[in-house]
Amino acid sequence: MSEIESNTENGILKAARIVFTNKGFDGARMQEIADEAGINKALLHYYFRSKDKLFEAIFKDVLNTMFTKVISVLMAEMPLFEKIEKISSNYIDILTQNPDIAGFVFHEISRNPERLVGNMKSVGANFEIIKNQIGEEVKAGIIIPIKAEQLIANLMSLCVFPFIAKPVFMGITGMNQDDFLQFIEERRQIIPYTIITAIKTDK
Amino acid sequence: MSEIESNTENGILKAARIVFTNKGFDGARMQEIADEAGINKALLHYYFRSKDKLFEAIFKDVLNTMFTKVISVLMAEMPLFEKIEKISSNYIDILTQNPDIAGFVFHEISRNPERLVGNMKSVGANFEIIKNQIGEEVKAGIIIPIKAEQLIANLMSLCVFPFIAKPVFMGITGMNQDDFLQFIEERRQIIPYTIITAIKTDK
DNA sequence: AAATGATTTAACCAATTGGTCAAAGATAAG
């Protein structure tokens, strides 16, 4: 049972991810996770000693889903405009497949920022690399003067926020689930266009 | 005590707003609200029958802070580009003064979308007005073809998301509290510039 | 100052919740 993880354990992780990501740590109930996994509550504590331990496992995994791929693109050797397009499309893929994780991640980090410090290292962000690249492009006159922090903030905002605000957007505009997916698909083009048009020097 | 609301009641509302907005409904404890207000827990239930009732009062108020002013600008009779600048600066003002409400609002709405329906009416959004205005500007060739939903989503994303992701931004970039405020101030110019440059036809 | 009504408190209560435990089922090894 060390090579192929026990089926029960996988079932628990899957169930816990569902419950945690859409109820949050405080709103999640161990009983509900047990029910979702189709097992006894005591068995949860057999595999994961406590709610905190189980949450930690899920959170690490979700953080990984949310950031690893995007950060690796951010740090790759690749032209800036291509990076922007790739990150945008990667984020839309990831968040379309995991609609709940954006709100979950930022809520949990806000409630307990220390968690970030411990887990973010494994994600392996090195902000200096992208900062240098943006600095170079500014110096070369390819893009207008802008701080890396602002550019990244713009990009992440445009990609992630619509998923966090999904019910609000749907409520205000009267979209249904399919409309929303369509709306997100359109953003695949709009986000890179908006970011790049705003920063490039030759309009 | 009907004209000037009881001092105790105000104290409770103030305390409840603090606790609810940074712990969320599920994480908030009636005892902690009582402590924060410097009163007995039973007194909470004397003024507000239940946790739900108290929450409802806070939520309505926070929703109002978050949306009313911005929506009134959105629906005002005003040139589009001016609207974009005004909304951006209003949002930065509001969220700088209430750093916790953005994360709070979207988290609570996600956990319980029905709440939006009941409360959003009082905020009084009429999406058609801005939709028409944007449609006109497109037809007049002042801005490129873009759906109102996308433009509003872009604007809200750029304004609101940085506050939701604040601890993440601070963690990744190594900003401290003052750096963050400075970072936000810079966005007063960057947000309208980004949005407007991307949509206007004469670059 | 006596009576009336509103405000505040300490003590309690029932339900929920995370967590434990001892016993029962499986599974594999000798």
Add this chain to the structure above:
DNA sequence: CTTATCTTTGACCAATTGGTTAAATCATTT
């Protein structure tokens, strides 16, 4: 088959939590 180890369960526990109650205090009116 027997033993030993791992997995699963039902019953239970202590702590927490939202909520109640009856009595005490305070303020107002007469």
